[in-house]
Amino acid sequence: MKEFRTGLVGCGLFGESHLSALQAVPGVAVAAVFDLDVARASSLAAKYQIPMVARSLEELLAAGVDVVHVATPEHCHRGPVIAALQAGKDVLVEKPFATSLEDCAAMTEAAQSSGRALMVGHLLRFDPRYAVLREETAAGRIGRIVAMSAKRGRMRGGFHMYERTHPALCNCVHDIDILLSLDRSPVVRVRGFERKIHSTLNPDWVMGILEFASGAIGRVETNWLLPDAAGVGLDDGLQITGELGSMSLSMQPAGLSVWSEQGYSAPDAGYETRMYGAAHGALLNELLYFYRCLASGQAISAITLQEATNTMRTALALVESARSGRDVELQSWSPVR
Template sequence: MSVKDIRLALAGCGLFAESHLQALRAVPGARAVAVYDIDRGRAEYLARVFDVPTVCDSIAELCGHPEADAVDVVTPEHLHTEAVLLACEAGKHVFVEKPLALDVAEGDRMIDAFEKTDLVLMPGHILRFETKYASLREEVASSRLGRVVSMQARRNRPRALLGRYSRVHPAHVNCIHDIDLMLWYAGQPVRRVRGYERNIHGGSKPDVFWGVIEFEGGAVGVVEAAWLLEEQGGVVLDDAFHLMGATGAAHLSAFPPPLSYWTSDGFAVPDVSYNPLIRGAAFGALRDELSYFCDCVRLRRKPEVIRPVEARNAVRVALALTESAAAGRDVEIQDWR
């Protein structure tokens, strides 16, 4: 039986778009047919490297590309809404990287637009496809750990990388991953949050952020994001997740790393989880995530591993945390979906 090819048009040609193109090469029955970026030179470069036949001149042209079945939105966060809605109007399925939006109302607009159609809208929360986190979800769902009581997560990065991501608050960059995981594991609406932030090195955004999340069922989660690691140390991922249930506990950590190298260039930790290249082909969570999206498109099936409303609720929590940190008080969440 032949598998229908899913043809994708990529909106945005930054570093993560390049990872998407690498991963798509390893997805059976998927191929990129067009790219667009405000930097046309960058778009032309990726088109050459990945044999993409068309470089578009605008988001609108890309979304209306006659050969594309779906649009893969890998633009800066504030441009997600325009691309997603244009793609919906053009009758295209959409994969959109996290965060879904920077505003709850924009997230609601996307969700409402797609609910009127049989088109697929899938947010990109990659950790739901990363083996460790997905395995923990299976354990939580089995009830072997009991009711979720407490969760703690940290996601810290080198200070040198902050400039690349300073266009948005760290709650939407690092913390959004762990907010989404906590919502996934707890399976409960959030009632109240409290955020704390510090700016140690005087940049345009805080470089230290903490958030406390209280769930309606009584569970409590704590997220940490700091951009203070020194690159000379060789550790670029200081990630951990600890979950306490009523009858058991679980712990995940990226350190010590599963693989590391010591060479004349120093200490290095290669990616072996998200988008590693083995024998020239991509493996890992990103490939699996995009493969799942293509299967959903092929079958006209709404995603179940991650639903748009869940990504919207993660944005709601992130916004409440930043509001809380700025105001110095608790923020209650009323508009849950």
């Protein structure tokens, strides 16, 4: 397999998740990391035995890397992504693609003009549980989709790390992307709702109703309201109703639980499970797919830039609707296969 030298831009929690998962990707060596927080970058470099802590993005790009992972805060993707593409690097950028359609368009144009690969890390595309539902739906097992409902619940105490970004753009995008992958027709109308229960900056409860051109109705809900003491780190699920049947995925009640003197906990065993010194699960599947495409020259088709842009278009409409109190009709849609 071809050898890749990789650089990481953004050493936050999910930046470290990338470093952990990359330990299990054959043929990849992380050559450099960069973060505005030099102490954090240095700490991760020491932990994962990375030889270089770059003092600037330009220094990282000049360090002989072939691939760049961008895991900066959500609104800070455009600059490093475009710089890396223009420097001739292939790029994996964390979801969401951006927080504006202008940034999505600029990065897409940079990828097209540079001829380099750019993939948006929509994790659920690589989760076997969601993949099974998508394949069964595509095979026509339950006929035409009538309705879909997806939820995503997180512990209240974790919201302070993500409150900088509206949950529709940070969390709902997971489920919006999955709904768009299930019903391939455009979203034509969105109605959003939001509430600030314990938060002050951005809402900690969000719901959206999506109307598809096919006639299907989708519902997405995200909250950061799970009590920390309950020991339930995530409460995710998906239900699909078709004209010939239905399908369901629920992560609670958890099939895996720990009961100890510290209380009850339900560890995640699907998204990025730590095992044998590396992160496995959906994140590793995503990275294996990305590097397999790079090594073979295969076009990235599991998640296209057009699909990632449509996800952001829908999420932004949800935010607009929630804030205005009115339905938002989508006037444009990027063509998808």
